[in-house]
Amino acid sequence: MSLLRHSLLAVFAIVAIGVAAPALADVVKYKATLTGPGEVPPTTSKGTGSIEATYDTATKTLTWSGDYDGLTGPETAAHFHGPAALGANAGVLVPVDAKASPFKGTATLTDEQAKDFAGGLVYFNIHTAANKAGEIRGQLAEEK
Numbered sequence: 456m457s458l459l460r461h462s463l464l465a466v467f468a469i470v471a472i473g474v475a476a477p478a479l480a481d482v483v484k485y486k487a488t489l490t491g492p493g494e495v496p497p498t499t500s501k502g503t504g505s506i507e508a509t510y511d512t513a514t515k516t517l518t519w520s521g522d523y524d525g526l527t528g529p530e531t532a533a534h535f536h537g538p539a540a541l542g543a544n545a546g547v548l549v550p551v552d553a554k555a556s557p558f559k560g561t562a563t564l565t566d567e568q569a570k571d572f573a574g575g576l577v578y579f580n581i582h583t584a585a586n587k588a589g590e591i592r593g594q595l596a597e598e599k
Contacts, residue, residue: 480513485572487579487593489523494580494592495544502526502591504556506579510564510572517549517572520559527585530554537568538576541594545578553581573597 485508491500504523533553539545549562571577572595580592
């Protein structure tokens with residue numbers, strides 16, 4: 456009877472671990488400081504900003520919040536761009552609605568986009584009419 460009881464307990468433990476495994480998904484945090492000199496090519500903007508993002512590996516959901524101040528005019532566009540190393544430019548990965556500061560949002564990432572974030576190959580920037588290519592920018596880095 457004792458052997459049967461131990462076997463059942465082992466089976467229940469294995470099942471419980473298997474059921475709980477999806478709940479153990481990683482949540483990865485990213486952060487960037489946005490500045491004019493961070494743009495490529497650099498701008499002389501006195502604007503500043505920041506963005507924080509979290510990525511849930513189970514749901515593939517990226518959630519972000521950010522703010523900015525001191526831009527030369529209203530925001531005309533804002534995006535996560537990649538893949539691009541620091542100092543390089545790339546296409547839009549995820550468009551962001553940042554018409555007002557502070558701003559926030561969510562998006563579902565593809566596996567390739569998630570890989571770019573994890574590899575440090577994503578930057579965020581905010582565009583204005585005076586700086587159509589981008590006024591302030593920052594490379595996202597994983598927070599440890």
